[in-house]
Amino acid sequence: MLRTGSVFRRRAFARTYATATSPHALVFLEHRGGVLESGSLSALTAAEQLGGEISALVVGSAEYVPGVVDKVKKLKGVTSVLHSTSIQYANPIAETLAPLFEKLLSDSSPFTHVVAATSSSAKSVLPRVSARLNVPTVSDVTSLTHDAAAGSTTFTRPIYAGNAIATVRAPADIAIKFFTVRGTAFAPAPAQDSTATDTVVEPVEVADPPTVHIKTTIAKSDRPDLGVASRVVSGGRALKNAETFQSTLYPLADVLGAAVGASRAAVDAGYADNSLQVGQTGKVVAPELYMALGISGAIQHLAGMKDSKLIVAINKDADAPIFQVADVGLIADIFDAVPELTEKLKK
Amino acid sequence: MRPSPARLLNILVPVKRAVDYAVKIRVNPQQTGIDANVKHSMNPFDEIAVEEAVRLRERLKGAVTSITALSIGPPKSLDTLRTALAMGADRAVHVALPDGAPAPEPLAVARTLRAVIARHNDAAAAPADRIDLVVLGKQAIDDDLGVTGQMLAGLLGWGQATCASRLEVDVAAGEALVTREIDGGAEELRCRLPLVVTTDLRLNEPRYASLPNIMKAKKKPVETLSPADLGVDYTPQLETLKVAEPPVRVGGGKVANVDELIAKLKEAGITAA
Numbered sequence: 118m119l120r121t122g123s124v125f126r127r128r129a130f131a132r133t134y135a136t137a138t139s140p141h142a143l144v145f146l147e148h149r150g151g152v153l154e155s156g157s158l159s160a161l162t163a164a165e166q167l168g169g170e171i172s173a174l175v176v177g178s179a180e181y182v183p184g185v186v187d188k189v190k191k192l193k194g195v196t197s198v199l200h201s202t203s204i205q206y207a208n209p210i211a212e213t214l215a216p217l218f219e220k221l222l223s224d225s226s227p228f229t230h231v232v233a234a235t236s237s238s239a240k241s242v243l244p245r246v247s248a249r250l251n252v253p254t255v256s257d258v259t260s261l262t263h264d265a266a267a268g269s270t271t272f273t274r275p276i277y278a279g280n281a282i283a284t285v286r287a288p289a290d291i292a293i294k295f296f297t298v299r300g301t302a303f304a305p306a307p308a309q310d311s312t313a314t315d316t317v318v319e320p321v322e323v324a325d326p327p328t329v330h331i332k333t334t335i336a337k338s339d340r341p342d343l344g345v346a347s348r349v350v351s352g353g354r355a356l357k358n359a360e361t362f363q364s365t366l367y368p369l370a371d372v373l374g375a376a377v378g379a380s381r382a383a384v385d386a387g388y389a390d391n392s393l394q395v396g397q398t399g400k401v402v403a404p405e406l407y408m409a410l411g412i413s414g415a416i417q418h419l420a421g422m423k424d425s426k427l428i429v430a431i432n433k434d435a436d437a438p439i440f441q442v443a444d445v446g447l448i449a450d451i452f453d454a455v456p457e458l459t460e461k462l463k464k
Numbered sequence: 465m466r467p468s469p470a471r472l473l474n475i476l477v478p479v480k481r482a483v484d485y486a487v488k489i490r491v492n493p494q495q496t497g498i499d500a501n502v503k504h505s506m507n508p509f510d511e512i513a514v515e516e517a518v519r520l521r522e523r524l525k526g527a528v529t530s531i532t533a534l535s536i537g538p539p540k541s542l543d544t545l546r547t548a549l550a551m552g553a554d555r556a557v558h559v560a561l562p563d564g565a566p567a568p569e570p571l572a573v574a575r576t577l578r579a580v581i582a583r584h585n586d587a588a589a590a591p592a593d594r595i596d597l598v599v600l601g602k603q604a605i606d607d608d609l610g611v612t613g614q615m616l617a618g619l620l621g622w623g624q625a626t627c628a629s630r631l632e633v634d635v636a637a638g639e640a641l642v643t644r645e646i647d648g649g650a651e652e653l654r655c656r657l658p659l660v661v662t663t664d665l666r667l668n669e670p671r672y673a674s675l676p677n678i679m680k681a682k683k684k685p686v687e688t689l690s691p692a693d694l695g696v697d698y699t700p701q702l703e704t705l706k707v708a709e710p711p712v713r714v715g716g717g718k719v720a721n722v723d724e725l726i727a728k729l730k731e732a733g734i735t736a737a
Contacts, residue, residue, distance in 0.1 A: 149648075154647075208651075210653065211614065211617070211624055211626075212623055212624065215618065236647055237626075237627065237644070237645070237646040237647045238646070238647075240610060240611075240614075240626070241614055241624065241626050242614075243611075243614075244570070244611035244612075244614035244615045244618070245614040245615065245617055245618035245624065246618065247571075247611075247615070247618075248571055248574055248614070248615035248616075248618040248619050249618045249619065251571075252571075252701070253569055253570065253571050253611075253701050253702055254570075254609075254611050254615075255609075255702070256608065256609045256610055256611060257608065271705065274608075275608065275710070276606065276607055276608055276707070277483070277489045277498065277605070277606055277608070278605060278608065279710060280488070280489050280710065281489060281491050281498055281707050281708065281709065281710065282707070282708050282709070282710050283704060283706070283707050284704070284705040284706040284707075284708070285702045285703065285704050285705065286702065286703045286705055287701075287702055288701075288702075288703060291701055291702075326623075327622065327623030327655060327656045327659070328623040328624070328625065328653050328654070328655045328656070329653065329654045329655075330651065330652075330653055331641075331652040331653060331654055332651070332652050333646070333649065333650070333651045333652075334649045334650045334651070334652075335648045335649040336648060336649045342648075344647070348734070348737075372736045372737065373734070373736065373737055374737025375737075381665070384666075385665075385666070390649075391629070391645055391649075391650070391666060392645075392647070392648050392649050397605065397608070398602075398603075398664070398665050400647075405734070406729075406732070406734050416485070416486070416488065417485070423710075423713055426732075427729075427732050427734070428713075429725065429728075429729070431725075440715055440718065441715045442713045442715055443715050443716065444715070444716035444728075445716055445717075445718075445719055445725060445728045445729075446715065446716075446717070446718040446719070447718065447719050447720075447721070447722070447724075447725050448718060449721075449722075454722055454725075457722045458722050458725065458726065461722060461723070461726055462726065462729075462735070462736045463736060
């Protein structure tokens with residue numbers, strides 16, 4: 118039987134000695150150009166709830182790693198920082214990162230959990246590694262509890278586009294529990310005076326990797342990042358075209374200091390960049406204020422925003438499903454109401 | 465790289481039968497899962513995967529030798545496979561699970577796919593008969609895990625390109641150029657075959673199967689395998705303790721005009737930044 122491979126059995130055996138030890142999480146912290154991703158800070162908070170040691174893993178090019186390590190050492194909960202520098206980690210891809218994870222998680226590894234944000238990079242690499250270790254990855258968890266005595270960890274996570282919440286338990290015989298964390302469900306870990314140690318990990322360079330990174334295109338914006346903004350102004354298909362999307366939404370977003378989001382319809386029609394999509398297949402946001410403008414409120418869109426504190430909807434269609442979740446609804450033409458709102462807010 | 469002067473491509477497309485995307489699901493009273501007596505259809509991301517495989521064949525002319533659709537599940541998964549065949553897949557593999565069996569976990573699915581690929585590639589008479597491209601959806605819209613493709617690539621030791629929004633395959637060079645959707649933008653990768661690709665929504669617009677194609681699909685071959693044939697154990701590693709309704713959000717009623725809207729915003733402490 119495939120599942121009882123040798124790695125698995127050896128780990129299960131080792132665990133009988135290890136039940137008394139407290140959890141030790143390996144948290145993959147991501148940065149872009151030396152700036153830590155806020156999702157990673159939330160993953161750190163989630164890891165802290167396991168109640169054990171936390172080793173943060175930072176990878177990247179020599180240019181950024183030292184600065185990031187200094188910042189990570191000061192983060193609450195971090196007990197040690199492992200860092201590895203290689204040109205192959207400058208634009209990390211799963212094929213080059215996975216061997217480093219495998220080295221860190223090899224037989225003598227102290228780690229009981231591997232944690233990361235539900236980011237595109239972590240989503241690529243964690244399942245790849247977990248499969249090789251014969252264990253599952255639990256994606257996008259929104260809460261967790263660890264039973265130190267039993268060695269089991271219980272997670273909750275949304276399923277069916279957030280229309281149901283599953284509670285799943287990873288039992289003790291899953292020696293290393295992999296999970297990714299929904300950023301909006303955990304506060305980012307704050308900085309504090311800390312005494313975390315740092316350790317250099319030799320990179321595992323992959324000779325002739327099957328996949329080569331060519332380029333990354335990041336949609337530039339001076340507005341707050343959609344995933345972490347406290348206010349989001351989102352537009353849908355009713356915005357008609359890219360020009361009216363911008364001319365209608367952006368002034369309001371600027372007045373509110375909000376990030377701009379979009380429904381899938383608006384993205385598909387080319388009104389807004391893909392990276393602005395809110396929903397089951399885009400970003401999941403939970404800001405203080407979410408304004409849905411000309412968005413009908415399909416299940417897949419609601420999956421991405423219904424944990425927002427205050428939802429405001431403006432729509433011409435009184436029967437639009439968005440009004441069933443909106444705290445404040447206004448039935449009006451967005452092309453009249455939004456400019457009026459923008460003007461009046463300025464005063 | 466395999467030395468084969470005339471490279472050909474065999475594509476495997478795993479598809480999942482899932483609750484239709486438009487269905488408003490209900491949690492069952494025992495809180496063990498959801499009420500499954502609702503409309504099911506092919507997972508939308510898998511439709512995109514089938515479409516992409518068929519388009520690759522259209523673009524690459526004779527270079528794509530075969531497109532095999534595969535599904536793991538109860539007898540009704542056959543409907544999903546027929547849909548894939550009607551869209552243009554040549555043949556199907558059904559790994560049959562008994563009715564009512566719990567849905568296999570992604571790792572077990574990935575093991576199944578590896579086993580099927582191993583069987584095929586071991587039996588392949590020529591290198592050109594080997595499967596060296598797997599296209600699958602980036603996530604199933606029921607469990608929303610989004611890990612199967614990566615797990616498969618890990619098990620096989622193949623390259624992976626997840627959340628692809630553009631896929632160009634150069635069969636002669638044994639390479640693919642993939643654009644992936646990532647947080648904040650896009651990323652381009654050059655990947656060597658064999659390769660696992662997972663599809664994002666923007667990769668393509670799946671076609672509707674025409675009636676003649678649906679009729680033709682009924683005659684296409686479907687191979688049925690049992691988990692035992694493949695040596696895969698479907699016992700879940702994770703225990704599902706409970707499935708619950710999310711907290712209900714109650715709409716807060718409507719306002720008549722923009723002034724009332726601003727008053728409500730002020731009440732909530734929201735003013736111009």
